[in-house]
Amino acid sequence: MATDFHILCGFLGSGKTTLLLDLLGTPEGADTAVLVNDVGAINVDGAVVASSGDTQVAMLSNGCVCCSVGNDLVATVDDLVYGRIDAGLPPFRRMVLECSGLSRPSPIVRSLADLGAHDFRVRVLSTFDAGQGTEHAASFEEAAAQLAAAQAIVLTRLDLDGAPDAAASAAAARAVNPLARIVAEPDRPARALAAFDGQGLTAAAVADPAAAVGGLRAMRHPRIGVFLATLPAGCDWGTVAHWIEDLAARCGDRLLRVKGAVAVAGVDGPLLIQGVGTIFGPPMRLRPGTGGEPGRLVIIARDLSRAELAEVCEPYGATVVET
Numbered sequence: 001m002a003t004d005f006h007i008l009c010g011f012l013g014s015g016k017t018t019l020l021l022d023l024l025g026t027p028e029g030a031d032t033a034v035l036v037n038d039v040g041a042i043n044v045d046g047a048v049v050a051s052s053g054d055t056q057v058a059m060l061s062n063g064c065v066c067c068s069v070g071n072d073l074v075a076t077v078d079d080l081v082y083g084r085i086d087a088g089l090p091p092f093r094r095m096v097l098e099c100s101g102l103s104r105p106s107p108i109v110r111s112l113a114d115l116g117a118h119d120f121r122v123r124v125l126s127t128f129d130a131g132q133g134t135e136h137a138a139s140f141e142e143a144a145a146q147l148a149a150a151q152a153i154v155l156t157r158l159d160l161d162g163a164p165d166a167a168a169s170a171a172a173a174r175a176v177n178p179l180a181r182i183v184a185e186p187d188r189p190a191r192a193l194a195a196f197d198g199q200g201l202t203a204a205a206v207a208d209p210a211a212a213v214g215g216l217r218a219m220r221h222p223r224i225g226v227f228l229a230t231l232p233a234g235c236d237w238g239t240v241a242h243w244i245e246d247l248a249a250r251c252g253d254r255l256l257r258v259k260g261a262v263a264v265a266g267v268d269g270p271l272l273i274q275g276v277g278t279i280f281g282p283p284m285r286l287r288p289g290t291g292g293e294p295g296r297l298v299i300i301a302r303d304l305s306r307a308e309l310a311e312v313c314e315p316y317g318a319t320v321v322e323t
């Protein structure tokens with residue numbers, strides 16, 4: 001059975017360790033291996049998790065996991081997986097990498113591609129402090145990258161007296177990432193189980209990402225744009241690949257997420273295009289008739305106007321609208 005590999009991110013202090021400890025406190029949390037990345041000299045979060053029970057915990061302390069510890073990450077995961085095999089035990093049910101609050105997920109997703117030999121289902125989870133929202137964040141760029149990369153956004157501190165309205169907080173999270181599943185559960189153990197249940201994006205976002213972001217105008221975030229790019233039907237793969245390269249190069253860190261299917265000349269069935277930050281995975285062939293109307297891609301970006309995005313898209317025959 002595939003192991004779920006959860007990349008757990010979220011702003012500084014937004015409740016990552018608390019969520020993880022809540023999971024480890026449930027019977028379903030058994031058979032979880034934890035990797036903790038703290039950038040300080042002392043891996044405080046790692047020490048907290050390690051003291052919480054008999055969970056296997058590995059520390060990644062040589063800097064921020066997204067900037068400098070790619071190789072350490074791969075070696076540490078390998079050690080955990082092969083250690084388990086050597087001990088004659090079945091694979092872990094799940095592995096959780098708790099990132100530092102300033103990590104961007106896309107380089108981590110790329111490092112994990114080097115672990116293709118293991119049967120992992122990679123999931124990005126982001127905690128979101130319902131009381132704080134995004135406006136306060138001094139490190140808004142990182143916070144936006146974390147939320148936009150997430151398949152699931154978990155609202156925290158909803159259990160506290162005077163907690164903010166869950167529906168309003170969920171709408172604020174959706175304004176940054178309308179594709180993600182939002183976990184808005186005040187009961188902490190139930191919240192942890194919902195967060196780590198292995199599900200990906202909302203079913204609507206998987207079926208048709210472009211349709212899932214329609215009609216969101218009312219929830220716009222001042223610095224986050226959710227755009228729909230439409231590529232002409234039957235374009236060749238070379239054009240799509242160049243467009244993706246150009247998009248990543250011109251938008252840089254402001255490009256947060258791309259998802260949608262394209263119909264490419266000579267290929268039977270749509271191809272799913274997925275990018276987290278500027279990192280794109282290999283296109284995935286979908287069954288004909290799935291993935292929504294081919295040629296429509298959702299682009300989530302920070303501090304990018306429609307006009308600027310259109311400049312990158314129009315040379316490739318693509319049109320852009322803001323949702």
Ligand SMILES: Nc1nc2c(ncn2[C@@H]2O[C@H](COP(=O)(O)OP(=O)(O)OP(=O)(O)O)[C@@H](O)[C@H]2O)c(=O)[nH]1
Nearest residue numbers: 011012013014015016017018045101156157158160
């Ligand atoms: N009641 C309650 N307290 C929470 C919740 N989430 C976080 N806290 C508290 O907020 C503080 C920070 O939470 P952490 O879980 O350490 O946050 P973190 O994201 O791991 O923090 P860093 O690793 O420093 O980025 C702790 O005192 C937690 O007890 C929550 O959902 N409910």
